[in-house]
Amino acid sequence: MVGTLRKNESDISPKIAITGGLPFGSSHFGLDSKLTLLNYVSTKNRCILLLSTMPHDRKVCPEEDSKPEIVLSYNDTKSGVDN
Secondary structure (H helix, E strand, O other): OEEEEOOOOOOOOOOOOOOOOOOOOOEEEEEOOOOEEEEEEEEOOEEEEEEEOOOOOOOEEHHHOOEEHHHHHHHHHOOOOOO
C-alpha cells in the first residue's frame, strides 16, 4: 500500500518533513519495522511525502530520472503525482 501524507501531520519527524533547500530529485527515507516514509523532491521547492508498506529498500530507477520505486508504484496505482 502506498499513499501521500501532508507535511503538517504531527506524527511525522521534522528530519524527514524538510521542505526547503533540498536539491531537485533528492530522496530522504525514514524506515520503520513495517513502514517506509519517503520525502521526494519532485520539482524545485516541491516535496512529496509518501508512506509505503513496500519492502524496505532505497531503490531508485535510473531510467525514470532516478525516481524511487515507491514514487513509480504510486504513479502506477494512482492518477500520478509526478509524471
